[in-house]
Amino acid sequence: MFSSPTVRVSFLFVAIALVALVFADVAITAANPWKDLGRFFMGIVTPDFFSSEGVALALLRTVAFAFVGVALGGLCGFVLSLVYRNPAVRMFCAFIRAIHELFWALIFLQFFGFHPLTGVLAIAIPYAGIFAKVYSEIFEEADPTPGRLLPPGTGVVSAFLYTRIPDCWVQLRTYTAYRLECGLRSSAILGFVGLPTLGFFLESAFSQGHYSEAGAMLILFYVLIATMPLWVKPKLLPVYILGAPFFLGEGLPIVWGNVERFFTQDIIPSPLRNGEGMGGLMPWLGDVMATEALPGIWNTLVLTQIALVATGLIALLTFPLISNHFGGPVRRTGGHIFLVIARSTPEYILAYILLQLWGPSMLPAVVALALHNGGIIGHLIGRQSSAIDLRPDAATGFNRYTYELVPRVYRAFLAFLFYRWEIIMRETAILGILGIYTLGFYVDSAIQNIQFDRAMMLILVTALLNIGVDALGRFIRKKLALQTMPTC
């Protein structure tokens, strides 16, 4: 068994997670966690859809920000994908997508304030980087022969429109639709930093103990995402995209003096701002690293590694729920509903809810990350396992799981898991805003102390850490010859 490199790598990661568990702060600190959890579930089963007009408005704003942000990001990403071969463009895209939407929102909040532009750009910028990468991968996979057969003298645009776009169209559309779903989740959590989307209303409902109102919002959000194929139609898209900017809300006007001050003063490291020169910069940097960056990095890594293995466990445990090879239609439908809920709930919202119920520690974050990401991978692997044809006399039950299915889907499973490694880390960092001591916690504290120079430094560190993990994940996938499709 240990002769297989995939098994060895798996056990290595499990061992790392076990060591990390020793250092992690995992506990339930709330006085009465189960009672709170019970009240929350009571709220879910007794949703109050008419408590205030806030619910409808929250959903409208959430959809509007998602459409404008994803459309803008898609457009910019498409243009960037055409020149993605350029190493400078590649690096630029890797950098902008390594910074989480919430971090972008925190940055823009400092100088655009609560203007709709803050929310739009927070989604559009990282999405542009992701779109550029995936679109360019899709274009690269297209059959090059038709392009070679064109008569010489064919214009670049004509050649592109005839030989690339039609071949890639279905994939481009599928991926963009998937991103729109992600955009809805991103848009929802932007509310947690004060933009007028779902997260904002959810947070206020929670803090006042209005669990039925919170339950109604969550249920409507699931319905919104689950019914996307019904209301997002190609013919209606232009209407949505052109109409959405009018539903972003007024926000507050931009004070251009703030914009100028932010770039010329706020983000300049304080020793330079105070004229101490390079001599003062080094101790400042050392201080940021020692007191904030290093503890942040350590906690981010510890939490990421635990969450990664927990994600894998959840995925392996849940994929049989929707696989054709187990259970009847009733159990499969139940499995589908569970996985849809797990993967449609943004991990940030899940973590927020669990943190309210269980009190501050790494545990809510681990559970939230594992449920959300495990739900996504479990869904993909389950679908893949249904496509496997078993011989008629194949083993049943647990033996079928261990002998027939897991060995067949394991490589794909690892590919998805290592693909999501970087995504999990990006989320781990951001969960710090909720009070877990990952990098996001230190970024958020620096911003609250109006130390934007420190905050920017820490965001830069976070971005580099993400780029590093992304590269490592790609290296391992290449080393183990694991293939993934981009829609994950």
Next chain:
Amino acid sequence: MSGFDLSGLTASFGGERVIGPLSLQVKEGERVALVGKSGAGKSTLISLIHQHVGGTSSLVPQDLGLVNALPVFHNVYMGQLDAHPTWYNTLTLMRPFSKDSAAVRALLKDLSMPEKIWMPTASLSGGQRQRVAIARAVFRKAGLLLADEPVSALDGPMSHLVMDLMSKRFPTSVVALHDVELALQYCTRIVGIQDGQIALDEYSERLTSADITPLY
């Protein structure tokens, strides 16, 4: 000028010589059939010639190079993308001009598939796809045709129809064929390839199929 005179043609795969060195001269008006058993190097020779003469030829490769997501019309129209400005091509992608669709329909009629003009290429059979690639090459209006087994998926009468059309529309052609009878009937010159070398080069009227059989 649609003939060519190439010498010193060689090709290697993984360090192993698969073609040449050989020379091939084709005069305008000649219709050359490349014959020989599979693996002899016919396809490699066709793509070598295409590399050298480049844009002045119409190529029908064995894998056809069709854009599956586009209808038949656009795959054929692609042969003349260079003849129109970008805005014209872009509009055509959305809504073809009637004179272009008439021209393409006429050509498809000669290939006895005019009713398929708006079908997505992906939904066609192997033989229909082959004819779409040939239509694209004809629509291109180059003087020289380079085709690699262009009728391999067509039945008897259809392959005669297509060979006849190609010999009428192209003054000069080099066509790899495994059907010796077709080669003798529609080509003026037979070039036999064996182990990457020219083993036979003769005018068709001086050959019978028995002369070619030893190559296989």
